[in-house]
Each structure stands twice: as structure tokens, then as C-alpha cells.
Amino acid sequence: MKKNGLYVRPIQNGTVIDHITAGQALSVLRILGINRTTEEVVSVVMNVTSKAIGTKDIVKIEGRELKPSEVDKIALIAPSASINIIRKYNVAGKHKVDIPDEIEGVVRCANPNCISNTIEPVVSRFTTEKQKTGIQLRCIYCERIISENIVEHLL
């Protein structure tokens, strides 16, 4: 066991989401549907020092592996995150989240008059742009930009 840097005990099976942008751990929980009624064993560490990104948050969930759609949403709010799948205390899979150039049907446009928000069956589509502070989304229909509180706009 490492003497330093061990903020939460190792888990037997589950997922460790590391290198979450500091302050975004609660948004990650929200994406994963984890709230006060959850019965899952969840550990949250916030604002720890990270060599790679300054400060970071970490979320550990026991007994659960993430769906690709959940990973895609996490990428939008925590573009530096890495997902470690743990099986029998070992890292069985490790991958960085990946931000596609375009996302479809994941985020609702902030413009109420946008065609993707009307009764027309138009699926929301955004182009993505990585910036220092996070991800910026631009609606391909109305050009409205979403750069803050993306979690509030997730479908």
C-alpha cells in the first residue's frame, strides 16, 4: 500500500474515475444518477493535488462499471478524466475519456427557440471545442454556445 496519496481504500470491483476537473465530482455523481437515495458504495474525494492537472476530484463506485453513454457525458464536464475499471482489486481496464468532434442527442440547446427544442423531431447536435477551462459546445442549428454548467443541459 502506498503511504502517500491513498485517500480512499481500494475497491474490489467497480470503477474509479480519476483526474476529474476539480469541483466537478458532484456533477459526475449527477450524471451517474447517484443521489441521496443511492444504495451503492460511493467514495468522493475533492480538490486533491494532482501532478497532471493541479487539483482534481476522484469518484469511486463499488460494484458498477460505467455505460459508454455515461462516459461520454463525463467527458463533457471533465475532459481530463480517466476511467479505471477494477476487477478483483486489479485495474482491468483504463481509458481516458474521449470527446468526439460532434455530439448528438446528449445536450439540450440553451436557446428555447432552437429547432431542436420545438416539436419538430430534430435531434440536438453540437460541435465541441476543447478549451483551457473545459469544453465549449456550439449548436449546429442556431450557433448558441454552451460553455458553463453543461451538466444542467444534459438530456
Ligand SMILES: [Zn+2]
Ligand atoms: Zn440550438
